Amino acid sequence: MTTAEIERQWTTRLRKRVAGHLPPEKLLPDTQPAYVSSWIYVFGVTTIAALSMVILSGIILAIRGPQWWHSSSIGHFINSTHLWSVEIFFFAMIVHLWGKFFMAAWRGGRSLTWVTGVVTFLASVGTAFTGYVSQTNFDSQWISTQAKDGINATGVGSIFNVLNLGQMLMWHIVLLPLAAVILTTIHVLLVRVKGVVPPFEDEKGTTK
Amino acid sequence: MSTKPFRPDVDAPKYEGKYAPYDIIKEGTIAIVVVGLLVVLLATLFGSPDERAITIKTWSNADPVDFATTALGELNGTTITAQYGAPYNTAAPGQNLGPLKLAQFAGVTIPVNTVRDFVIDPLSSQPYNKNLSAALAQWKGASAAQQSSWVSNYTKGASKMTWSNGTITVPATNTGPVPTMINSLTAMARSGALDQALVTGGGFYTTNYTKPLLFVADGTYLANLAQKQHLLGSQWGMMNETGSYPGQAWLWLYTFWYQVSPFSSSSNADVQVSALMGLLSLLLLLVPFIPGLRSIPRKVKIYRLIWREYYRS
Numbered sequence: 001m002t003t004a005e006i007e008r009q010w011t012t013r014l015r016k017r018v019a020g021h022l023p024p025e026k027l028l029p030d031t032q033p034a035y036v037s038s039w040i041y042v043f044g045v046t047t048i049a050a051l052s053m054v055i056l057s058g059i060i061l062a063i064r065g066p067q068w069w070h071s072s073s074i075g076h077f078i079n080s081t082h083l084w085s086v087e088i089f090f091f092a093m094i095v096h097l098w099g100k101f102f103m104a105a106w107r108g109g110r111s112l113t114w115v116t117g118v119v120t121f122l123a124s125v126g127t128a129f130t131g132y133v134s135q136t137n138f139d140s141q142w143i144s145t146q147a148k149d150g151i152n153a154t155g156v157g158s159i160f161n162v163l164n165l166g167q168m169l170m171w172h173i174v175l176l177p178l179a180a181v182i183l184t185t186i187h188v189l190l191v192r193v194k195g196v197v198p199p200f201e202d203e204k205g206t207t208k
Numbered sequence: 209m210s211t212k213p214f215r216p217d218v219d220a221p222k223y224e225g226k227y228a229p230y231d232i233i234k235e236g237t238i239a240i241v242v243v244g245l246l247v248v249l250l251a252t253l254f255g256s257p258d259e260r261a262i263t264i265k266t267w268s269n270a271d272p273v274d275f276a277t278t279a280l281g282e283l284n285g286t287t288i289t290a291q292y293g294a295p296y297n298t299a300a301p302g303q304n305l306g307p308l309k310l311a312q313f314a315g316v317t318i319p320v321n322t323v324r325d326f327v328i329d330p331l332s333s334q335p336y337n338k339n340l341s342a343a344l345a346q347w348k349g350a351s352a353a354q355q356s357s358w359v360s361n362y363t364k365g366a367s368k369m370t371w372s373n374g375t376i377t378v379p380a381t382n383t384g385p386v387p388t389m390i391n392s393l394t395a396m397a398r399s400g401a402l403d404q405a406l407v408t409g410g411g412f413y414t415t416n417y418t419k420p421l422l423f424v425a426d427g428t429y430l431a432n433l434a435q436k437q438h439l440l441g442s443q444w445g446m447m448n449e450t451g452s453y454p455g456q457a458w459l460w461l462y463t464f465w466y467q468v469s470p471f472s473s474s475s476n477a478d479v480q481v482s483a484l485m486g487l488l489s490l491l492l493l494l495v496p497f498i499p500g501l502r503s504i505p506r507k508v509k510i511y512r513l514i515w516r517e518y519y520r521s
Contacts, residue, residue, distance in 0.1 A: 032230035033223050035518040042239075049239035053247050070258060079258070080251035083453070087250075088243060090458045103514060104505040106496035108220025118493045125458060132449070132456060138259035139449045142434045145425035153303040153478035155314035158295040163422065166415025198223040199515040200216060200506055 021193050029192075036196050040103075043096035044191075050092055051184065053085035055177070062173055067136055086128055093121060105197045113190040120183040127180055130172035133162050144168075217502045257451040259437075264406070264420060267429045268397035272371040278427040279393050280366055282322035283386070284359045287426040289322055296320040296422070303479040310479060318418060326423050330405040331392055340392045343385030350384070358384035461485070 006012055060078050061069060069075035097117065106114040133144040144162045151157040161167055214221075268275035281287035285299070293300035294311040295318045302311035331344060347355060365380030376391050396402045406420040424430050434440055437450045447459040465471045465481045474480055495501050505511060512519055 028232055029230055030232075031227040034226040034228050034521075035223070035515055036230075037228070037517055038514045040514050045235055045239040046243060048236070049243040050247075052240055053244055057247075070260075076255065076258065077251060080254070080256040081247050083256040084250040084254070085243070085247045087454050087457075088246065094458065099514065101495070102505045102508070102510040104217060104502065104511070106502070107216075107218060110220075111496035114496050115493055118489075122489060128456060128458070135258075137257075137261050138433070138437075139257060141261050141421060141424065142430065142437075142439055143449075145421055145430070146439075150478045150482050152292075152295060152311055153476075154482045155294075155310035157311070158314035158317040161295075161318055161416075161418060163418040164416045169415070198220050199518050200511055201221050 022189065026192050026195075027189075033196065033198065035199050040095070040099035041196075043092045043099060046092035047089060047096050048184065048188070050085050050089035051180075054082065054089055055181075057082035057085055058173065058177070066134065066169060070137070086131070090124070090128070093124065097121060103197055104200070107197050108194070110190070110194045110197055113187060113194060116183055116187040116190060120180060120187055123176055123179045123183060127172060127176035130168045130176060134165060134169045134172050136165065140165075217499075217506055218496075254453070257449055257453050259450040262424065262430060262433065263400065264397045264403045264424060265400040267424060267427060268394060268402075271427075271429050272376065272394055272398065273369050274427050274429050275397055276369060276371070276376045276390050276394050277366060278423070279327060279390055279397075280359075280363060280386075281426060282326040282423070283389070284363050285322070287322060289320060289326075289422045289426050292320075303476040305476065305479045305483055320419065320422060325409070325419055326406070327389060327393060329409060330396060330402055331389060333405050333409075334392070334396060334401070337392070339388055343388035343392070346385040347389065354384070358382065358386045362386040362390075461488070 057078055061075070061082060064072075064075060069079040100114065100117065129147070133140045133147065148157060148162050151160060151162055160171075264275070278287060282290060285291065289296060291299045293302040294314055294316050297316060297320060301309055303309075328344070328347070331340060334340060350358075362378055362380050362383040365378040369376060369378050371377075374395070376387075376394055378387065378390075393402065396405070403420060406423060407414055407417065409419065410416060431440070437448075439448050439450070447456045447463045449455040462481065462485050465484060466477060471477045471481055491498065491501065
């Protein structure tokens with residue numbers, strides 16, 4: 001096999017493309033621009049940390065099944081950690097989102113980073129909602145019977161039945177978390193590829 | 209050779225300033241440890257709500273008249289489910305968004321016939337009982353007009369329905385098998401058999417609770433309990449949960465629209481609010497591409513607070 005043939009291989013081309021866009025020093029940087037020094041930057045990594053806790057507590061709940069937490073004090077505690085990590089996740093994510101809005105973080109070819117962030121937020125809302133209707137308690141009875149009207153009115157209820165526990169649980173523990181994790185990964189990799197958006201030019205119009 | 213003009217809301221200035229040390233692995237580890245400790249602290253201090261699910265058995269024992277009234281509503285077609293439309297039946301055209309009838313267009317994909325699914329089939333699944341078997345035979349052998357006449361006569365007296373000595377009584381005549389059917393269904397519900405019949409109607413294995421949930425939601429018992437927990441739609445219902453917990457606070461804007469005019473009084477509120485939230489979500493998604501909207505951050509200057517050290521230097 002000639003060198004030219006190796007260069008034309010899909011694997012070779014993909015490796016070079018990835019290495020070109022995301023060399024190790026960009027993927028795992030040891031320095032960053034001095035302007036990245038505000039408290040607002042904490043909320044991105046806080047969101048990811050909370051997501052890790054959501055997934056960890058969710059995995060423990062999944063191991064014992066959807067009704068374990070009703071009858072076990074340990075299960076109830078794990079459910080409580082699941083709830084509070086979700087609350088922290090959304091709080092951090094929303095602060096992160098608005099922080100990035102006021103930084104206009106889409107500038108400089110970063111619009112896809114913004115778009116993946118918003119889609120991740122929407123997927124997370126869906127993930128949380130399907131969790132609320134899968135609790136197999138009074139809350140899930142009430143929330144699902146109320147929410148069905150909004151979803152049915154759009155026609156989506158014809159395929160997305162919030163009263164079907166099995167369907168909602170599958171969306172909650174498989175489909176939507178998979179989407180949220182994949183989107184988060186893409187979002188973070190885009191941040192690493194493009195870097196953190198620089199500040200606006202100051203009022204005198206100079207670039208620092 | 210011409211260069212494109214710099215667009216401050218689209219382009220970013222090239223940064224040629226200082227760099228500072230940054231340990232991304234250490235930052236991530238600290239974040240996970242701090243958030244983990246915070247989660248454990250909050251879970252220990254506040255726990256999580258877990259109000260037991262109600263059953264048709266608890267409902268019919270707590271309020272047999274409400275249950276029997278609902279069962280009659282399933283029979284005479286006056287409950288929410290009976291009059292719902294798509295995706296459950298064709299009883300109503302459903303809500304419309306201008307000329308669009310989205311639910312109707314999507315069609316009936318989860319068929320629910322309240323007479324058959326909530327009354328006749330569950331009663332038919334019961335062990336042999338002479339009176340009930342005779343009543344069901346009379347019902348099934350009658351014309352639709354005759355069935356309607358019996359139910360109509362029974363409904364006329366339903367406002368004076370009473371529960372005494374384990375029997376539902378309605379002052380009405382020419383009601384055919386309806387009193388026996390309503391009483392049998394009430395007895396079935398109070399024993400817990402109706403819960404099972406509605407769940408296992410589709411076979412031994414099931415994870416689908418559509419029918420029992422629709423039946424329970426047709427009564428007033430569930431809504432009364434929800435009202436006590438401040439969960440009604442007029443109480444910012446869907447974003448709340450039982451107890452003093454934050455619930456789905458991120459749904460505040462979705463729930464907000466239901467509280468204000470014109471949505472609060474609109475018969476098409478569900479589809480209108482969903483469409484509005486869809487539009488707002490699309491706008492949020494496309495902010496980088498919408499002139500004017502993408503200029504807001506530069507004009508409101510909150511970025512100067514975020515990067516105050518940078519501008520100070």
